[in-house]
Amino acid sequence: MELVSPATLAEMARMAGASVATTSRDFTGGPGRPAPELLRGLSYLPNAAAQAAGRGHTNVVGLIVHDINDPYFSSIAAGVTGVADEQDMIVTLADTRRRPEREAKYLASLRQLRCRAVILAGSRSADQASEARLRREIASFTAGGGRVAMISQQLPGVDTVLVENSTGARDLAHSLFDLGHRSFVVLAGPASLRTSRDRVSGFRQGLADRGLRLEPRHVLHADFTREGGFAAAMHWRNSGVKATCLFAANDVMAVGAMAALRQLGLSVPEEISIAGFDDILPLRDISPAVTTVHIPLETLGMEAMGLVLAPECGLTPRVRRIRCTVRLRESTRHVP
Amino acid sequence: MELVSPATLAEMARMAGASVATTSRDFTGGPGRPAPELLRGLSYLPNAAAQAAGRGHTNVVGLIVHDINDPYFSSIAAGVTGVADEQDMIVTLADTRRRPEREAKYLASLRQLRCRAVILAGSRSADQASEARLRREIASFTAGGGRVAMISQQLPGVDTVLVENSTGARDLAHSLFDLGHRSFVVLAGPASLRTSRDRVSGFRQGLADRGLRLEPRHVLHADFTREGGFAAAMHWRNSGVKATCLFAANDVMAVGAMAALRQLGLSVPEEISIAGFDDILPLRDISPAVTTVHIPLETLGMEAMGLVLAPECGLTPRVRRIRCTVRLRESTRHVP
């Protein structure tokens, strides 16, 4: 029989011949308290739940995403877990499967866990009811001492990592104009998603800067997914609207659209140009290379962790602005 | 002022004019115990940490992956979170960044959390030291009443979702042979990774079935990543070894290899064929379409949840075998 490791602090205290208090102290090991040899040996781990009960807080941070299988979110998750690891924090992952109403539900679960913080990634929908419920949940959460940060969209009074979608889309419009494009169709996400709206309006503004007007019938709405992009491209083709360049409001839509174009026998960029937004990781293996607006996705997650880990700063919610930069690539090289 | 919701059970009991025990009971709501109207109103949430302290167990399940940004793992994660949601469980995500030694560390964190179960996804490395430590951690974890399941690789005595890598690779070899290919180069992962080894040996067996021998110099080892695939393809080109078809031990390597081939000016499948393994989601947008061996990745995660959620079954570890099916696509159409 080997020396079995104690399961509780009390056991360990008995072994060490000291009180639980002392044992707790030099196990926790404050400043100037080298952990005694005795304890170093055995692989005792304090019960995190009990610690939480005692202390009143945990080292858990929650991450809520729309779809962990979407590279946009998995990159953000990578950023979050990276920082969490450095800070010895634990990440709890919740995947809403793009159902906004789940967000509030998960937030409640995380509140129940007494998470130190929650990060909400992904565009908010403009649905009144679920937004109201979400805001109530956030209020309850912060009332309980938890921190909340949003990624991408902004909610009044909440710390935010704000992606400059509008500016990025505007810059993209300028670049595409400079390449010679004059007629565009936008494959937009759901009209209710802020992110999509900001990108469309930024793009519209960019065109306006060059004296071009984006007609309403040149904006097609669909899901913010590959399937949405596919459907929107098909819809465009059937609509008979003319364009030399399609702008998809995100990369997964752009990729879906390209699949549709290929199926329709339209070659990119010879017959039609296409651009996306996000610069998701798998984009680098799509050919032809897709013009997009780069967002440092992992950084988004890291910055969000920075916000929720930083000490409170009173009542002014902090906003970290993240620049987006246009990446011109092959998919928009020619003007047909 | 609104009626503020109570933060503790005791507060709520006082409001309800009942004892904490009763309040706890009809809040928890056993069978035949409709939650009283009184409680339904306020948005009280029991403190999960305290519940865990009281009950001695949590409803948290840990998921350890190599790289959440890799579509192989993000699909598994999607499967896990999907089931967790149905079962009202919480998922804690740990990302080792492909450093095997982190696995044991995270397992310790999760043990400290007193997770009900842990799922280890991804191939085990054959490194003696870290494997030993991992097995000790697993032993401690199960000794504490926790369940453990592995995905993909097998560890003696641990429940496993076993991917039939060897059989899949063998079938692939047969299919490629039937297409007319006679000379192959395998872009393998690290020699230490079981998954890669199984796929290579299965492929070798498949060729042997047809009377072909896979020479050692036709097997090139590299990282199990896109960069690894890229490097291996470059290495192959420089080696001067002849082949009509490359078999990459997983899809991300295949995709990296395709990038290398493109850079080298070799067209697929006209000049060289290529096949991968996994059928990761983004593969559908790679062109030419990549021949691969399909694994139901989300199912892997769901099955793993099934194993750890199912009641114990004594000492025999369960093994769920997952079939792989060959998907012939454009990238292997021609024999150059």
Place this chain on the structure above:
DNA sequence: CTGTTAGCGCCTTCAT
């Protein structure tokens, strides 16, 4: 079906 009591395992004042 209630309420009382005793834990769960840890942390943290408070004296010593």
Place this chain on the structure above:
DNA sequence: ATGAAGGCGCTAACAG
């Protein structure tokens, strides 16, 4: 620096 004692919020075994 150490030990004793109280508390964290909840659950569960025990009586009534």
